[in-house]
Amino acid sequence: MAHGIESIDFNGLPALRLQAGGASAIVSLFGGQVLSWTPRGGKEWLYLSETAKFDRSTPIRGGVPVCFPQFADLGKLPKHGFVRTVDWMLADRRVDKDFALIQLRLEDSAETRALWNHPFGIELTISIEDNRLDLEFEVDNRGTDVLSFTGALHTYLRVREAEEARLEGLYGFTYRDSANGNAIKRETGDALMVDAEVDRVYRQVNRPLLLRDGSRTLGINTEGFPDVVVWNPWETRCAALADMPDNGFRRMLCVEAAAADTPITVAAGEQWWGRQTLIAL
Numbered sequence: 001m002a003h004g005i006e007s008i009d010f011n012g013l014p015a016l017r018l019q020a021g022g023a024s025a026i027v028s029l030f031g032g033q034v035l036s037w038t039p040r041g042g043k044e045w046l047y048l049s050e051t052a053k054f055d056r057s058t059p060i061r062g063g064v065p066v067c068f069p070q071f072a073d074l075g076k077l078p079k080h081g082f083v084r085t086v087d088w089m090l091a092d093r094r095v096d097k098d099f100a101l102i103q104l105r106l107e108d109s110a111e112t113r114a115l116w117n118h119p120f121g122i123e124l125t126i127s128i129e130d131n132r133l134d135l136e137f138e139v140d141n142r143g144t145d146v147l148s149f150t151g152a153l154h155t156y157l158r159v160r161e162a163e164e165a166r167l168e169g170l171y172g173f174t175y176r177d178s179a180n181g182n183a184i185k186r187e188t189g190d191a192l193m194v195d196a197e198v199d200r201v202y203r204q205v206n207r208p209l210l211l212r213d214g215s216r217t218l219g220i221n222t223e224g225f226p227d228v229v230v231w232n233p234w235e236t237r238c239a240a241l242a243d244m245p246d247n248g249f250r251r252m253l254c255v256e257a258a259a260a261d262t263p264i265t266v267a268a269g270e271q272w273w274g275r276q277t278l279i280a281l
């Protein structure tokens with residue numbers, strides 16, 4: 001089975017294809033965004049909208065957008081921050097027959113400082129091996145003041161039929177229900193099933209989750225990020241999205257490793273890291 005890391009053109013954007021041990025991934029440098037992941041012996045697990053735009057005018061709808069240094073509209077910055085619409089640089093790559101890894105990096109610039117006046121470096125390390133995808137996000141505070149941010153690895157998972165998918169592991173956690181006036185609620189179901197718009201910030205989630213989608217199951221593990229965001233726009237909101245087909249909401253469920261309701265603070269000169277791991281079971 002082929003292995004390697006090659007530069008490719010993906011709908012006009014510079015990207016990398018990782019292949020190792022029967023697993024593969026595609027990562028766009030624009031947005032530092034994983035767009036595809038297929039585990040060994042499996043099928044695609046990430047949703048990428050058929051009508052996503054690749055002209056740099058807007059974030060790419062699908063895969064794993066990186067939201068930083070602001071989650072959603074929890075501040076004055078552009079929605080979900082500004083790193084999903086800039087080019088990241090490739091800082092490192094490693095590959096052998098079973099394992100492939102790339103490290104993408106982005107640093108503050110005059111452009112970012114005009115929006116958010118902090119010296120920073122961020123890194124996303126993406127690795128594939130066998131049945132797992134690891135995404136490690138690191139934030140380096142290069143300034144002399146405390147740096148505080150919110151953000152997320154905004155993972156769009158591909159499902160066969162959203163209405164039939166079951167997300168397990170959230171029982172008992174408190175969440176802010178963004179789709180229902182930001183009411184604070186407690187999850188009382190063994191499994192979250194989606195049959196309407198869902199936009200929830202589950203707080204302080206410290207357990208792995210399982211997504212059951214037909215005959216497939218995905219383990220979702222998070223470290224460092226305090227919250228898990230679950231999002232599906234459902235019919236009406238999906239129809240209003242210019243870069244998603246009308247029935248796109250049926251094929252996706254976002255399960256995001258997030259720091260949304262609990263900002264992360266990083267002392268001057270210090271680093272923070274968080275990780276999301278997907279394991280095809």
Ligand SMILES: O=P(O)(O)OC[C@H]1O[C@@H](O)[C@H](O)[C@@H](O)[C@@H]1O
Nearest residue numbers: 072079080154178199200229231
């Ligand atoms: O359309 P965007 O900017 O990519 O955001 C998509 C969604 O992202 C989710 O994380 C938010 O909870 C939603 O409120 C938001 O609508």
